[in-house]
Amino acid sequence: MSYSNRRSSPSWYVLLLTPVAVLVALSISACGGNGGGGGGGMDTTDEITILPSYGYQISASPTGGPLTVSIPDPQGMLMLTLDFGNTLNGDINITVDANNLFTVTDLTLQMLSSIAVDSDVGVQFLGSFTIEVTEDMTLLPGSPPDSGAFNVVTATETITLQAFANGVEIRLDGGLPVTLTWDELGNFVFDDQVLDWQRRAALAAEILEFTFIQFLTLTETLNWVDDELATINPLVAPCDAFTGSPPAGVLAQGESTFTWMGSGSVPVGGDDFAWNFTDCWFDDVGDTEDQLLNGSVSLNTYIEVIDAQLNLIGSGYDEVIYNNLTVIETIENVTGTFTIDPDATIIINGGLDLAFVGVPN
Numbered sequence: 001m002s003y004s005n006r007r008s009s010p011s012w013y014v015l016l017l018t019p020v021a022v023l024v025a026l027s028i029s030a031c032g033g034n035g036g037g038g039g040g041g042m043d044t045t046d047e048i049t050i051l052p053s054y055g056y057q058i059s060a061s062p063t064g065g066p067l068t069v070s071i072p073d074p075q076g077m078l079m080l081t082l083d084f085g086n087t088l089n090g091d092i093n094i095t096v097d098a099n100n101l102f103t104v105t106d107l108t109l110q111m112l113s114s115i116a117v118d119s120d121v122g123v124q125f126l127g128s129f130t131i132e133v134t135e136d137m138t139l140l141p142g143s144p145p146d147s148g149a150f151n152v153v154t155a156t157e158t159i160t161l162q163a164f165a166n167g168v169e170i171r172l173d174g175g176l177p178v179t180l181t182w183d184e185l186g187n188f189v190f191d192d193q194v195l196d197w198q199r200r201a202a203l204a205a206e207i208l209e210f211t212f213i214q215f216l217t218l219t220e221t222l223n224w225v226d227d228e229l230a231t232i233n234p235l236v237a238p239c240d241a242f243t244g245s246p247p248a249g250v251l252a253q254g255e256s257t258f259t260w261m262g263s264g265s266v267p268v269g270g271d272d273f274a275w276n277f278t279d280c281w282f283d284d285v286g287d288t289e290d291q292l293l294n295g296s297v298s299l300n301t302y303i304e305v306i307d308a309q310l311n312l313i314g315s316g317y318d319e320v321i322y323n324n325l326t327v328i329e330t331i332e333n334v335t336g337t338f339t340i341d342p343d344a345t346i347i348i349n350g351g352l353d354l355a356f357v358g359v360p361n
Contacts, residue, residue, distance in 0.1 A: 049311045050096045051358035056107075056316075058215060059087040064321045064351025069210075070122065071346050079122035082207060084352050086114040086130070092219070092356075101223045104216060109137040109148070109208075117207060126200050129154045131208065137163065141216055144168075144182040152204040159201045170201045218354055221275065221299060222315055224258050227266045234259035239280035239293075244336025246281075250292065254279030269304035281330065288332040292340070295325035295347075303355060316355040322348040 060066070066081040092107040113133040119125040130153045137148025145163040152159040162169045162177075168185055169177040178198070188194045188202035224235060234257045241253035255278055262271035277293040284290050298321040305314030329344035 047310065048100065048306060049309070050094070050100060050102050051311060051313070052096075053091055053093045054315075054356040054358040055089070055091050056215075056357075057087050057089050057353075057355050058084055058211070059353045059355075060085040061319050061321065061351030061353055064319060067322065067348070067350040067352055068121070069346060069348055072343050073123055073125075076123040078119075078125055080125075080207070081118045081121050081350070082211065083116040083118075086116060088113040088115065088133075088211070104141055104219060106141075107139050107212075109133055109139065109212075111136050115207065115211070117204070119203065126196060126203055127154060129200060129204065131204050134160075135162075139212065150204070150208070152200055154200070157197060159197055159204075161201055161205060168205070170198065172197050214352075215354070218297075218299070218317070218320055219356075221258065221273070225260075225267050225273065225302060225304075229260040230266045239277075240283040242281060242338055243283065244332070244338060246279075247292075247330060247338050247340045250281075250338075250340075251279040254281060254292075256280045256293075267302065269302055271302045273299040273302065275299065277325070289341075289344075290330050290332075292328040292330050293326070294328070296323045297321070297325060298323060311358070313358045314356065316353075318353055318355075319351055320354055321351040324349060 060083065066083040069080045069082070071078040071080075088109060090108040090110045090113065093105050094102040095105055096102045111133050115131045116128075117131065118128045120127055131150055132153055133148070133150045135147075135149040137145045137150070139145050146165045147163055149160060149162045152161070158173055160169075160171050160174075162171075167179060167181045169179050170185070171177045182205070185202045185205055188199050189206060191199065194202075229235070237256045239254045239256055242250075246252050257274075257276045257278070259274045259276070260267050260271065261273060262268065264271075267273075274296055275298075276296040280293040282291045282293075298319070299317045300321065301318035303314055303316045303318065304312070307313050325348040327346050327348075329341045330338045331341050332338050
């Protein structure tokens with residue numbers, strides 16, 4: 001997992017950044033109240049306790065099918081499916097501030113977790129394979145793992161990736177290891193001069209990184225489900241304003257909107273939410289390539305389980321559906337004039353299930 005601003009390919013660079021970039025803006029609008037489930041359906045004088053750690057599970061959506069990522073390619077449309085039928089499991093540790101808003105500090109990805117990947121749904125790319133975690137991995141948000149291992153398994157080969165401090169070893173069928181930094185490995189994905197098994201290893205690592213970017217993004221939305229949504233609904237946050245002429249047909253300043261779809265007095269378990277992006281631009285100051293988001297994410301059947309001691313012991317969404325979430329790269333080749341790179345657009349569809357379970361100390 002690379003976690004850097006290197007550009008192994010325009011499309012893949014954009015893929016890695018969705019849609020964490022807009023969290024800061026929306027979080028500012030959403031702060032306050034009880035947060036983290038916020039005691040929906042309960043007297044707001046009762047303070048819900050968010051536990052310091054939870055087990056999590058990322059699994060297949062009941063009806064949304066696999067998560068599908070479409071990427072432009074010179075040969076046509078490159079499409080990847082990520083099937084979470086075989087689940088990812090682990091633990092997260094969090095801190096909670098005075099407003100009961102939580103932040104993930106670290107997480108683990110446990111042994112026996114797996115994802116089935118097909119990279120040949122569109123044009124032929126690197127085939128089908130399964131990512132199988134063989135040794136627990138500890139992750140810090142924004143940093144690559146420094147321990148743990150996973151295999152990339154096809155019908156004819158097994159590639160092993162072993163993480164260590166500041167890098168990774170990859171080997172084919174138990175052969176001699178190739179030692180790389182995570183950045184070097186990430187650059188292999190679209191490098192035709194690299195052996196296919198090494199490119200598959202790189203693709204698998206990038207897919208895990210992409211998955212956990214989505215995981216952390218979706219987890220953050222749980223901070224916005226609180227009693228204040230009964231009076232401030234939807235939560236609307238302006239995105240960055242273009243610092244010059246926006247691309248043709250794009251708003252000078254778009255917005256991100258988080259909407260409670262329930263009908264009760266306050267949000268409760270079982271309610272649905274929608275997260276919409278309208279020309280939502282994120283300006284990475286100092287970089288001439290930035291992101292523009294359109295589309296939406298449906299967050300269905302919210303989970304909220306509170307025990308007799310007012311501990312939040314269960315949360316998540318039974319179904320998260322991406323609805324043509326489109327991530328476009330903008331370029332500022334001339335100061336103050338922005339255009340769209342037609343070769344650096346991705347579209348995310350399909351879904352997953354996200355659940356957290358906590359056990360009080």
